[in-house]
Amino acid sequence: MGQISFPAFLITFLFLGFCAPTKSSYFGEENWVATTSDGTEIKFSQLEKEQLALNVYAPNCAPCQREVPTLNYLSQEIETKFPTKAIYMVVDPYQIVPDLPADASWGEAFSKAKKVMEKEKSDYKIQIPILFMKHPFTIIPNSLVSGTPETLLFETRPLRLYYNFIGSISEESKQEEIEKDLKVAFFRHQFGMGL
Template sequence: MGFMKTALSLLISLCLITCAPAKSSYFGETSFVGVTADGEEITFANLAKDQIAMNVYSPDCVPCWKEIPALNLLYAEIQNKFPTKAIYMVVDPYQIVPDVTDELPFGQVYQLAKERMKVEIKNRNIQIPIIFMKKPFRVKEGGLVTGTPETLLFETKPLRLYYNFLGSISELTTKETIEKDPKFNFFRYQFGMESI
C-alpha cells in the first residue's frame, strides 16, 4: 500500500510539473512593433533584453511632462548599470496627432507624430529614446493602455506584461528629491533595479 501511495504521489507531482502552464502573453505584446525617429523598426519581442519598460507619453498630458526628469534619471541609470534592461518612451502616433483617423496610413501619421515629438524633445529636455508604436498598440478606451502617463513593465522570452504602473513615476524635479520619492523607488523595485 505504501508503494502505491508513493507511486501515485510521484505521478501527480510529475504531472503538475510538466502540465504547468508556460509563461505567455495576454495582451498581444508579442506583436508590439515601433519605429524610432531615425526610421529603425523595433520588434519588442526580439530585443535581447531580460526586462523592458515602456513609458506611454502624450504631448497633451501635463503629468507626462512632469515625470520627464524621473524618466531621464532612470534611463541614465539603466544605461550605466543594467545592460539587460531597457526603457523607452512610446507614443501612439494616432493619439498624439490631432485630427487623424485610423484609416490614414502609418507612414503619414508617423511623419506628423515625429515632427510633434521633435518639438517635445527640445522643449521638455527628453533624453529617453522615443518609439512610435504601430498597431495593434493603441491608447484608447477599452485597450491595454487607456490613458497617459502609464508605464508597462515586460519580461522577455516570451515578451509578457508583468506590471502596469499607472500615473507618473515621480513628478519631482531634482535628482536628490526624485531619488527619495517612494513612487520612484517602488518603480525601481518592480523593475529589478533594487531590493527592498
C-alpha cells in the same frame, strides 16, 4: 482505498510538473512593434533584454511632461548600470497628431508624429529613447493602456506584462528630490534595480 503507491504518486507528480502552465502573454504584447525616429523597426519580443519598461506619453498631457526629468534620470541609470534592462518612451502616432484621419497611412502618421515628438523633445528636454508604436498598440478606455502617463513593465522570453504604473512615476524636477521620492523607489524595486 486510502493509500497511493509510490509509483502512482511519482507519475502524478511528474505529469503535473511537466504540464504546468507556462508564463505567457495576456494582452497580445508579443505582437507589438515600434519604429525609432530613424525608421528602424523594433519587435519587443525579440529584444535581447530581460526586462522592458514602456512609458506611454502624449504631448497634451501635463503630468507626462512633468515626469520627463524622472524618466531621464531612470533612463541614464538603466543604460549605465543595468544592461539587461531597457526603458523607452512610447507614443501612438495616430493619437498624438491633431486632426490625423483614422485611415491615414502609417507613413503619414509616423512622419507627422515624428515632427510632434521632435518639438516635445526640444521643449521638455526628453533624453529617454522615443518609439512610435504600430497597431495593435493603442490607447483607449477599457484596454491595457487607457491613458497617459502610464508605465508598463515587462518580462521577456516570452514578452509579458507583469506590472502597470498608472499615472506618473514622479513629477519631481530636481535629482535629489527624484532620488528621495518613494514612488521612484517603488519603481526601482519593481524593475529589479534595488532600493
